[in-house]
Every structure is written in C-alpha cells, then in structure tokens.
Amino acid sequence: MPAPPAYALVATDLDGTLLRGDDSVSERSRAALARATAAGARHLVVTGRPAPRVKPLLASLGITGLAVCGQGAQLYDAGADRLLASVTLDRETAEVALGKIEAEVGEVYAAVDQDGVDGLTLIEPGYRMPHPTLPAHRVQRRDELWHKPITKVLLRHPVLSDDALAAAARGVVGCLATVTMSGPGTVELQPRGITKATGLALAAEHLGLDRSAALAFGDMPNDIPMFRWAAWGVAMADAHPELKAVADEVTVSNEDDGVAVVLERLFG
Known part of the structure; x- marks a missing residue:
C-alpha cells in the first residue's frame, strides 16, 4: 500500500465511523483528533445528520468552526450557530x-x-x-x-x-x-446533485484547503462521493461493501477506534 501524503483536512463521518454504537466519542479518538489538529490539520464533521441534531456533539468535541450536515445540504458554522449555505428539497x-x-x-x-x-x-x-x-x-x-x-x-x-x-x-x-x-x-x-462531496468541497473552499490534502473516514454508501473527492478514503472494518470497494484503506471498526488508529499512524 502506498504511503498517503500529508493531510491538512480530516473529514469524519459520525454514525458508524467516529461515533461508537452508544453515540459516544472515545477518549482515544478525541486524543487522536487533538493530535491531528495540533499538527495543523482541520477536523471537519461530515454527516447525514441535520445541523440541529449535531450541535450537542460538536459542542462536546469543542468544535466551533464548520461542519457539513444533512448529507452535504448544509454548511454549518458552529461558533456562530448559523448556516453558511443550505439547499432545500422542493x-x-x-x-x-x-x-x-x-x-x-x-x-x-x-x-x-x-x-x-x-x-x-x-x-x-x-x-x-x-x-x-x-x-x-x-x-x-x-x-x-x-x-x-x-x-x-x-x-x-x-x-x-x-x-x-x-x-x-x-x-x-x-x-x-x-x-x-x-x-x-x-x-x-x-x-439532486447534493452529496457529502459537494458539501465538503464547499467547506474546503471556505477554509482555503485543497482536495489533495483531504483525508476522509466513513462506513456507508453515502460516503462514496466524499471518498472520490478526497485524496485518501478510509473505510471502517464493518463498512458497506460498496464503500470498501472504493476505499484506499480499511481500518478497524468504530467500536475499536478505527479513526484513531489511522490518525495515530499519520500524526504520531
């Protein structure tokens, strides 16, 4: 497996990926994300959950910047509690x-x-x-x-x-x-046309970051566009077969802190 490049953007899905089955984020995962951000990377939550259902979790993670919500339909500014962009379904x-x-x-x-x-x-x-x-x-x-x-x-x-x-x-x-x-x-x-990739691309534009520096984690088919947009896509061990088929790497499960395992390797 080729070594991935350095990453300035870490995009994580929530359910089945960063979150454990009880909706918690482990201390190990929190520490790994903190290590990545200390090294200069930006962590972006990219989730199917709408902004109102993500607020408490973002607060618990200390995230005051951007989050991609609603499968890419919403770009949410957690610090200002407002939507920078939103696309509705007629x-x-x-x-x-x-x-x-x-x-x-x-x-x-x-x-x-x-x-x-x-x-x-x-x-x-x-x-x-x-x-x-x-x-x-x-x-x-x-x-x-x-x-x-x-x-x-x-x-x-x-x-x-x-x-x-x-x-x-x-x-x-x-x-x-x-x-x-x-x-x-x-x-x-x-x-139509709205995916996690379109939302993540918009967030990256706001942050002045390029897709070549993006690392993405996910577990379901809705993460496929995000994997195709990012430079490196990491699927969880129990991810849907369709996502594994396009992933660059497969880590351990969310219950075993698969996100942390990869971030610890990349960020020391």
Whole structure:
C-alpha cells in the first residue's frame, strides 16, 4: 500500500465511523483528533445528520468552526450557530418522488428533516427512527411533513432491505433527487446533485484547503462521493461493501477506534 501524503483536512463521518454504537466519542479518538489538529490539520464533521441534531456533539468535541450536515445540504458554522449555505428539497419534487417510489415498491414510511438551525425531524405514522436517541416529532398525516422547507426525506419499507429500497428508488427518481443510504434503516432523498462531496468541497473552499490534502473516514454508501473527492478514503472494518470497494484503506471498526488508529499512524 502506498504511503498517503500529508493531510491538512480530516473529514469524519459520525454514525458508524467516529461515533461508537452508544453515540459516544472515545477518549482515544478525541486524543487522536487533538493530535491531528495540533499538527495543523482541520477536523471537519461530515454527516447525514441535520445541523440541529449535531450541535450537542460538536459542542462536546469543542468544535466551533464548520461542519457539513444533512448529507452535504448544509454548511454549518458552529461558533456562530448559523448556516453558511443550505439547499432545500422542493416539496412538489419530494411528493412526486414518493409517489413514483410507492408505485414501484408499494407503501413506504417517510420522515423529513426541516431546514434551519432549529429545524425538526418529523415522522409520519409507521416510520421508526433508526437512531432512537435522536429526537423526532410524529405527525398524523403525510401532508404535515411539508409545512416548512426541508433538506431531505427519509424512507423505510416494511419488507425490502435498505439496499433493495435504495436501488429501486434510484431507478425511478434518480433524475429528480439524489438517493443515498447512510446507515441501517436510512434510505434518503435529498436535492439532486447534493452529496457529502459537494458539501465538503464547499467547506474546503471556505477554509482555503485543497482536495489533495483531504483525508476522509466513513462506513456507508453515502460516503462514496466524499471518498472520490478526497485524496485518501478510509473505510471502517464493518463498512458497506460498496464503500470498501472504493476505499484506499480499511481500518478497524468504530467500536475499536478505527479513526484513531489511522490518525495515530499519520500524526504520531
């Protein structure tokens, strides 16, 4: 394996990557990130979670700079508690996309992330949150999901696997929205052309950093665009096979501090 270059930008996914199963960041990982930043690298969280669901974690990590949220739809300034950029998913597009998907695979259950630093996650009847620790507000009817601008739609199917649902959705609405899979029970529709790569590229531009100096960590197919954008992509041991296929390196699992293992090697 060729030795990777020096990195000025360290981009980490959260769920299944930097976070352990209990949503915590280990002391070892915190120390490794601190060592990297002390050496001059910038740490950027790049997550599918919307900005409101990331605030407490950023605060616990002492991050007061930028974070890429909502699968790349939001560029969040933690210190100022404001969005520097945000792309929303058109309501009509979302409704048409859901109709096409249900015509293909039958009934699905939907949720949405509202735009804004205080936006809510709304879930319709039948939808179960894949992360029970994340707050959500249940609505009675699907049309209540669209009361305010949204950044994405989350989908679940009562029978189909995540891979099957994502493939079916991509086949019928790929021209309308970006379809991603970011974790167990998490198939998502977001504005067309928006990915973690577009969000990370925008953040790097704000920081004056180049992709040639970017190191990325992830575990799911939604991290594939980020890996292709960055100079070096590191997948976790239990990452989705699609991500491993494009990774430059595979580390140990998130439970075994896979991010820290690589950063300790690179930053001493």
